[in-house]
Amino acid sequence: MVSISKKDLFQAKLTGNLINLENQLQNYFTNSNNLSDFTQDETKNNLHTLTKIYLYQRKYDEAKQLINSILEAKITLLGEENHEVVFILENLAFITYLETYYPFFQDATEAKKLYLKLLAIQKQLYGQNSLKIVQTLIVIGVISTQQEAPAFLAQALHICDSTLTDNDIELAYFLWQIGSALFDKCYFFGAESSELEYIEVVLTESLEICQKYLPESHPLFISCMINLAEAKHHLTHYESAEKLLRKSLAEYEKRFYPFHPQIFNLRYNLIVNLQMQSKHEELVELKKIQDNYREYHEKRIKGIVFSVPDVDTTLYPIEDILTEEDQELDFDFANEYQKMIEKQREYLSQDNFYVANSLENSAYENLRKSELFLLNEVETLFLRALQIKGKILGHNHDEVLDILASLAYVYELQQDQDSYELCSQEIAKLKMTK
The missing domain is CATH 1.25.40.10 (Tetratricopeptide repeat domain)
Incomplete structure (x- = not known):
């Protein structure tokens, strides 16, 4: 049996050194004797872990190929309406959906078909x-x-x-x-x-x-307070929304550094709320803080605050910018869209601050949507940003520690107590080296 501890997986995620764990689990599942073991928790955990390892590395094709082979063998052995088939299909549907999600949201038709198939089998088995x-x-x-x-x-x-x-x-x-x-x-x-x-x-x-x-x-x-505040605001229940926004902002300020993007968004929502109530005197200090954030963010994007002159913060190379002649050509969406995706993924594989900040912002946006099953994607984005900034800034830099704090927040929301504690321990250890 292959046994990968939570600590081993956590350290591999932080460093990006997942190949060894991937190979161990691949060898486990290519052994045909294991196809009948999905009634055991360890086998289920191994498949779930391997699925996540593929996601962390964005190896969608490899993941789907392996899971499909296991699924087909299991259906041949037991039939489609089976509890083990359901578990394997859940992993396949999940990874198929996330493949379409980033960097551009694409057609999720294939994923929806798999989820509808999963739903039909679940209803037959469970009611x-x-x-x-x-x-x-x-x-x-x-x-x-x-x-x-x-x-x-x-x-x-x-x-x-x-x-x-x-x-x-x-x-x-x-x-x-x-x-x-x-x-x-x-x-x-x-x-x-x-x-x-x-x-x-x-x-x-x-x-x-x-x-x-x-x-x-x-x-x-x-998260409940934030989303309920937004709903109340649109219903013009401004005072109730204000109370929830202030509570949410206070809790975020306790957890994260003052210029955290999520704090910026909450403060912006509070400013809009106060404007709707004509509470102009209370807006002065909030707007001042918000302006300071904008100035900080502009410097952060340019790499100025890090004092690293060699950092490349260019979104695209200058030669990739379209000329006037290029802009006049009709855009062939069917042929060019996949090229756009590949180009964006190639860009996101670079190690610079702009990429890291783009990944962080995408993670915060996904977190705002409050879709629990997307937290794995949020974790993946934070991990990639963490690896880039750890290389450039050093692992005990405030920016790196703040991403770790965001990761801990995600693990707590997932009710993954082991990963939350490991993340908290890592933060405490790095703070000791500052």
Whole structure:
């Protein structure tokens, strides 16, 4: 049996040295004797770990090829409607979706087909109203169009309300995801007031559970407050939104450095809120802090604050900029889009501050969306930014420590206590070397 400890995986993630672990797990799964072992937790954990290792390295094709081979062998052996097939299909659908997500959001049709197939098998195995299908329904809702999404999310909400009690943290997680997914759909397509009121009820219920059983510093608690504040703001419940924004901002300021992008976003939302209430006197200090952040951010992008003159912060080489003649040509989307993706991925493989900051900003944006299954993508983006900045700045630099703090926040939100503690220990150890 292959056994990879949480500590081994954590250190490999920080350094980017994942090849050895990948090889161990590949050898394990290429042994045909292991195909019948998915009833064992260790085999399940190994497949899940290997899937994540592929994701950290963005080896989507290798991951899909391996998981597909295991899936086909398992279906041949046991048939399609089987608990082990469900577990393997979950991994395949998950990695197929994330492949389309970054750096450009692409067509998720293939991933949606896999999730719908997974949903059909889950319903056959577990029943129409089983909690085991809730996360699948939420993911399908996120992938679907504005018109299709509410039906899947409403079904997920019905199962939660009829199955879970009001003191269950799991219910709070599901409600948070459902409400946030609905809000994103409504936000971009012009929501009716009634839709927002429905979202407000869902997120309020989630927050009430958090208030009973979690500290205000818990990431789920903070995320609920932030999303509920945004919903209330759009409903013109400005005073209620202001209270939630101030609490969220205070908790973030305790956890992160003053110029953290998420703090900047919260402060901006609070400024807009106060403007809507005509609280002009309270805006002066907030705007001053915000202006200081903008100045800092401009220097950060240029590499000035790091005193490293050789850092390349150019987004694209000058020769890649289109000429006037090029701009007149018709853009062949079908042929050129994949080239754009490959070019962007090639650029993101570079080690410079602009890339690191772009990765961080994407991570914060994904984190804002409050889609629990995207936290693996958030973790991947933070890890890549961490590796770049660790090389350039040194591992005990404040910027690096702050990314580690963001990682710890993600692990806490995932309820991955082991990784959270390892991350906290790493932060404490590096602070001792400053």
